[in-house]
Amino acid sequence: MASAVDAVGNPIPTSTVLTASAKNIGIRCMPENVEFLKCKKKDPNPEKCLDKGKEVTRCVLGLLKDLHQRCTKEMDEYVGCMYYHTNEFDLCRKEQEAFEKSCPFK
């Protein structure tokens, strides 16, 4: 499996990486997500919500990079386990606990 980071060291937002850090995203990027969804509910036109979408992308990608820098090994193991088991949470409990212990939610 290709590594979770690209050449520069930023984590690639694949489905595996995203589901592995979904809990963190849900907690740390909640304001941006909620704003984007409210904008979408008001008007589904993509051109109207581009700026809020940029906020969401900036927050999530920054969070991924921060997580990867703080606990590289645990995150890599968790992402590897998720990749092997196709994003099945119940089969990766050990790696999930190690990851959450080393990178606790703020």
Next chain:
Amino acid sequence: MTEAAIRKKPGMASVKDMPILQDGPPPGGFPPVRYARRIPNKGPSAMAIFLAAFGAFSYGMYQVGQGNKMRRALKEEKYAARRAILPLLQAEEDERFVKEWKKYLEYEAEVMKDVPGWKVGESVYNSGRWMPPATGELRPDVW
């Protein structure tokens, strides 16, 4: 040898006087045979059996409920993860769509530049809402 040689009686005149050899009951007769029904009346009563069955059934249904609770928690975890990453995916798709849509609008303007009174990119619906494009394929490279 012949029957007469085996069963002979001293002083026998002919075969017709041989002693009789018969299969019969032992002396004193056979012991009496029991043929009366004797179904015992002990064991669990009807109420006891019913309660045991009902107890096993309710225990099993309780375990089913507990298992459903656990499965629901697992499903909730999966859905919560999907809810968390949905805005990012939608934002990325919006960026890609806006780029493609601008290219398409330029193409439409070039094709229809000689048609009088044509508003490029005008919505074909009257409701005022934005609708996703319905003509052709949304993502020909994917499909």
